[in-house]
Amino acid sequence: MNLRGRLTWSRSSVRLRLLAGLAVLLVFGLTASAVSSAFLLEDFLDKRYGRTLKSSADRLAEVIAQGPQTADADQLGALLGPPLGLVAVDADNRVLDSTGSATPAAAALAEISLTVPVGSTVKYDGDDGEDRDGDAGGDEQHGLEAIRIPSPGLVIDRGPEETDIRPAAVVLAIDSSVDDGTVATLIKRQLGLVGGALVLLLGLALVVLRLGMRPLAKMARTADAIAEGHLTERLPSRRNGSEADLLAEAVNRAFDAQARAEATVRSLAADTSHELRTPLTTISGWLDLHRQGGLSGPGLETALEHIENEVGRMRLLVEDLALLARLDAGRPVERDHVDLTALAASVIEDAQIIYPERGITMAPAPSAPVLGDADRLQQVLRNLVGNAVQHTPERTSVTVEISQVGTDVRLRVIDDGPGIPPKDLPRVFERFWRAEASRSRAYGGSGLGLAIVEAIVHAHHGRVDVESEVGAGTTVTIRLPRATTRK
Template identity: 45%
Template sequence: MAVIAFVLMGAAVAVTRATRANLIDRVDEQLMASIGRARGAAADVIDGRRQRNVGLSSLYTVVVRRNGNARVIEAPDVEDPTVPELTADEVLDASENDRGPFTVDGVASDGSAAESGFRVLVRPTPRGDAVMVAEPLAEVEASMSRLMLAEIIVTGSILAVLALVGWWVVRLGIRPVKQMAAAASAIGSGDLSHRVPEATPGTEVGDLGVALNKMLEQIETAFGTQRRSEERLRQFVADASHELRTPVATVRGYSELYRTGGLSDPARLDDAMRRSEQEAIRMGALVDDLLLLARLDQGRPLAAGPVRLDVIAHDAVLDACARQPDRTIHLEARHPVPVLGDEGRLRQVVTNLVANSLVHTPPETSVWLRVAARGDTATIAVHDDGPGVPPDVAAKVFERFYRADPMRARSRGGSGLGLSIVQAIVTAHGGRVGIESHPGCGTTFTVSLPLADTFTA
């Protein structure tokens, strides 16, 4: 704004000077046009052929003789005339120097300084006298006063309009910044869903708003992920405590019963020891599963070596047939399917999936285990033609300690961690596992792993 004001003031000064110079040039032209007539009139007055002329002209004409006497030839008809502040000697000197038009001050009739001066032109006569023609600059000064007043008004108006426009623009520019500050305050209060309103695209403020909203989305996502992780951890600890409470309570109960003499009968003592051992084994298996999940969650590297999934599948089928010889279990593995990974953990994946199908389906249900290579992916599919599970159950089967039928799973020794371990191991190998199941149509678990180059096992 200061620069604009300085430019406007400079322009006003330049216009004022140019206008004044133009008006002075016009007065000078008028003086040059009048000097010839004034020289003729001066000769007539000196010779007595005419008298002083008092008329409507604004010109002031005086002839100065060589002896210093001065006679007014022409003067404007005004009540309070002013005259140029020049002496006879100064007029004679100007005529001798052939000086061009120049400006002098004016003197009022009472001897005081006039408000405006005169523009004067002096020329010699053939007789050696001097003729002075003077034009008052009152009109020039009045015009300049009006011009400067107009410049002040126009400049002030322009500055006022620019100030108003600048205030409006600044307000528009600051509004998004204030909105960002409000958003930051809301976020600081805990409202991570708050967003900055969209500003004009392509502007610095608009780009800043977009970047800020993206950052807020990432922060909200990160906090949401952290919150869900904490909730899962709390649920995991609660479930683990619940699962461990039963075997611990069983062992403790039998111990107290033995201490109080309630197991004096050898048969009852043997039964108590057997049950305590079973619960201890179950508790140990649960602790082992929890430790495995903890290691996998920490991202600890697994052993990496050549593994053939077709061989693992073949062994898993043999083991399952040995445990349940009445079951129908089919194996489809026509070609070697090599991968790189931890053989022990991959065997655990296949064993858990097959065991899950055997445990959660009726005895007459058939199970298929298929191993194949498709493109650069190795797949393991475990399918059963059992009753299937509802979609809401299928969406939760990989959650830790989840049981579709808690009572039956517990009675068969299940901890609810088998499929969670499968998912964790597969993820650690860079693969993925999924389930497809519909009530009455059976269930299929599919594991996908990166296929390795062919090797000799």
């Protein structure tokens, strides 16, 4: 799949998911802001109308409380016009007169004002069915607030053509729905602004996403180049600590690890074929000589002996490689109680018989219990002692020391040979690696001894280190977890 195909707006596209998530957040945030603004404005207007009604009612009550008063109906209508209104009722709560915004719902206001204590505010939303005259008043008037005020001594002069009225109480009302249109207009305009802001912000988000996705696009192009065979290519990284850089560095580390693994496999294959080529060439040479009739009598026996030796070398090499493969695969080793001191003493005894002319000794040591595979640990000791003997001059002494340090058992194989140069020391555990010509096939070694030691020790959850000084000798130290004493 090419780069263009990977960056399309599919359902699983990161770009599409980010944009969709941002759109949802913007719609929610802008809508919540618009609704909150409308709610706050409506609440402010309702409280303002309530304060206006209360202050007007207090002033009217103060005037009435001063004694008998005569009020002109026309002037009263002008003073208490919309959004205010007045309903005058008699002692039987019948409507005598009304002004302003209270007129359409006069009967209803007179009735509901009796449901609350005098001086308290009551709300009327026009949803209580029919008014007193029997007309459907539910849809004519909404959002009225009213206060009932007793009015003893109040006379309302309605002019020479009509009779004056003497109300027992007046109901002062205010229409709080006057500004409902303002709130509705505000909501419509805010919804328009929300839509415009959403389009603008999503457009800006597209630009930002395009810029933000550039590093990923570059990574995709580099990954395509690597897939096409440019194995030295690596993902671009600015090392600025961003998420894209962290991803690029992690992928680059994975590519580097893969490259090292592939190089190791190629090197292993080359080294293995090189190690097998020599014995195979020797065997082939003796067989050719035999086919040509050049071997007979004692010469034939010598040829068979050489062939047998070379076959043995190849068998050991194959067994070592198989062991390393099992250990590399992480296969668990046996976990039995092993006395490392007794195991080392047995290996030293065998070495003293095989190399009687060498000074191979073991320092006195207490019992050192560990959990592990006795055969594999014995192979570690044989490899270490064998390396120390085979790759040092004849007068070199080899000493094995065992001690307990904290929760570990420490085993040291020490020789006073020529030592290993510092430049070669980091490579001593590499497979098929030999530091110098002295480590040649003449000793029968394959270059896997220390690699096997390291693999076995790691399989036992231990650690192996090498210290060496040119002219002073080499010390190989192994640390293994100490086992608890069995009861």
